[in-house]
Amino acid sequence: MARIRLTEILVGAFMVLGFVALFFLAMRVSNLSLATAEDGYSLTAKFDNIGSLRVRAPVTMAGVRVGRVAAIGFDQETYQAVVTLRIAEQYDQIPTDTFANIFTAGLLGEQYIGLDPGASPDMLSNGDRIEFTQSALVLEQMIGQFLLSKAEEGGK
Amino acid sequence: MPSFSSHPKQRSDQMESGSTTSRSSGDGSQRAATEALVRVRGLHFRRGEQRIFDGVDLDIPRGLVTAIMGPSGTGKTTLLKLISGQLQADAGEIEVDGQSIGSLSRSELYALRTRMGMLFQSGALLTDLDVFENVAFPLREHAKLPESVLRKLVLIKLEAVGLRGAARLMPSELSGGMARRVALARAVALDPTMIMYDEPFTGQDPISMGTLTSLIRQLNDASGLTSIVVSHDVSETAEIADHLYIIANGQIMASGSPREVAASDSAWVRQFMDGEPDGPVHYHYPAAPLEQDLLHSAVH
Amino acid sequence: MLDSIASLGRAGLAAVASLGRAHLLLIGILGGLPSMLIRPRLLVAQVYNLGVLSLLIILVSGLFVGMVLGLQGHYVLSQFGAAESLGVMVAASLVRELGPVVTALLFAGRAGSALTAEIGLMKATEQLSGLEMMAVDPVKRVLTPRFFAGLISMPLLAALFSAVGVMGGWFVGVGLLGVDDGAFWGQMQSKIDFNEDVLNGVIKSLIFGVVVTWIALFEGYDTSPTSTGVSRATTRTVVHAALAVLGLDFVLTALMFGG
Ligand SMILES: Nc1ncnc2c1ncn2[C@@H]1O[C@H](COP(=O)(O)OP(=O)(O)O)[C@@H](O)[C@H]1O
Ligand SMILES: [Mg+2]
Secondary structure, X not given: OHHHHHHHHHHHHHHHHHHHHHHHHHHHHOOHHHHHHHOEEEEEEEEOOOOOOOOOOEEEEOOEXXXXXXXXXXXXXXXXXXXXXXXXXXXXXXXXXXXXXXXXXXXXXXXXEEEEOOOOOOEOOOOOEEOEEEOOOOHHHHHHHHHHHHHHHHHO | OHHHOOOHHHHHHHOOOOOOOOOOXXXXXXXXXXXXXXXXXXXXXXXXXXXXXXXXXXXXXXXOEEEEEOOOOOOHHHXXXXXXXXXXXXXXXXXXXXXXXXXXXXXXXXXXXXXXXXXOOOOOOOOXXXXXXXXXXXXXXXXXXXXXXXXXHHHHHHHHXXXXXXXXXXXXXXXXXXXXXXXXXXXXXXXXXXXXXXXXXXXXXXXHHXXXXXXXXXXXHHOOOEEEEEEOOHHXXXXXXXXXXXXXXXXXEEEEOHHHHHHOOOHHHHHHHHOOOOOOOOOOOOOOOHHHHHHHHXXX | OHHHHHHHHHHHHHHHHXXXXXXXXXXXXXXXXXXXXXXXXXXXXXXXXXXXXXXXXXXXXXXXXHHHHHHHHHHHHHHOOOHHHHHXXXXXXXXXXXXXXXXXXXXXXXXXXXXXXXXXXXXXXXXXXXXXXXXXXXXXXXXXXXXXXXXXXXXXXXXXHHHHHHHHHHHHHHHHOOOOHXXXXXXXXXXXXXXXXXXXHHHHHHHHHHHHHHHHHXXXXXXXXXXXXXXXXXXXXXXXXXXXXXXXXXXXHHHHHOO
């Protein structure tokens, strides 16, 4: 009888431990805790080239994460990428003349959007568009330019 | 039948008109028509190329101890498995208590099995349960008894096989003979109408052999059981059986009361009963001549 | 020549036949679900055997795998100045692949082989026939609780493996090699998606649990009831389960993450 009881206790502990691990994976390892910041507001921005920016990439201001990329689309008329940003509720003081850059973390790291606040007294609100954008630096283009300039130097 | 369950000696005398021919015939089959609990007709069964039964007819009379004897490997265990529906016959009819085994649905077969007990050659105790729980197992499964009643019942059954003191041992702590006795207690736990013993005597010391034989006899007589004892132990089996069948080479070689079979002058029966290595029944498994095999192996 | 073709055909037919028997067995096992729910204690005992008893090897392996990932990952990533991505790398490899796969392989070796040997020996010692004769269906009584115990234990074990592995990677990366703590977790959280990565990993481990337990039970139940038979069946369980897990992992990965 005591043996059966001990088995039951250990099995119970095992199940609890397993679910704690799942909870840890959900809340601490993955973005489920951030997904609750789903409510917030959306902004759009058009870029000539987004490089390898992905949905869910972070959106930061002064290095602080304020939101994430919610969607990436393509505008057939302007031939630009349309990026929808989801900004957390509490960051509602973003000026209308804010600059959106696509940066790369580290040399080959992931790409993210950095917002550079402007000075306008008007603030962006849901559905607004960020006018000023800076496209991603694409490594191939940089290398191509570098080689070209080297070639020109060599030609002289 | 009540009139049969009083004195074994009387019973043997009543069966004296049975014959030792190769088919159950004459008086035996007349009686069987009314009293057989198990009827086997024209049984054919093969395993791969090997014919195990080749047209076997036999009757297990109700309320008696019937022994099925034969050299090892003739299919005695197989016969019990066929009777209990664990194996399906290739051809022929097996009826238990008027129900044809082959045509039963699974649930009907299980219902029938609650009235059959079987003592396996190895005991077949559940190794993760102790002795008490093993005996309690069929009761817990099929009889919704209060725990206190169940406890008493199990202890009574264990007392009957002399192992009440071993109730809390695990099967791994039992000797082969003890395990078989626990299995016996388990087989009779549900008070079946029929019980099948597969080689109950092998591996028993003389004392437990003696108690076991009297136990089988007592169980049979006290509760009106029908018993089938499968064995190759000639003397013990002859001692407790009311009726004997000897099978060999897929056929019934002899049947009748132990006395009649012992008095038979058939060469088959003589060889088996007296334990002679060679005779009409081959001790050797069928094979090509030895010289041929030896010569072949020399070539390789 | 003809002989070898014939033997190939025979082997093929035998494989198909045993696949058929395995499916029939699975149907029987699933049919035992209602009667198992009446006796939850049988399930608890088997979760103990398969889950709790596998816990130690899973935790220790997970910790070491995570630590090795931290060490190797840091070595490679720091060459590109991306050591902050260590958390992502460790967590992604664990949650998507190593957690489910290594856990399944260990589970096959630790629990699967034990299951096969147990069922095979129950068959060899006529315990299964004994149950039949007591009018108890051995498939429902013996196999069903073990099957569901495997199905429950595997995802939990895989989750524990991944969680402990992430902690191991964190310990090496942040604790020993000086990766920034905030970057380690922050990048991990922004890159690892719950639905895409964690949930898919759980689904994988569930499928592996079903497959490994099913193979183990089938091999045990289908064994020839001798000591050679049981030992062969045990070996087959480990080999077949490992191959099935690795093969299925490829298919599942392609389906889940390929698009
Ligand atoms: N599972 C099996 N598969 C194939 N052949 C078997 C199997 N079990 C028994 N046999 C064969 O059936 C024959 C009868 O076996 P069995 O009924 O156990 O004999 P007995 O109980 O009379 O000693 C044996 O010759 C054996 O070779
Ligand atoms: Mg036998």
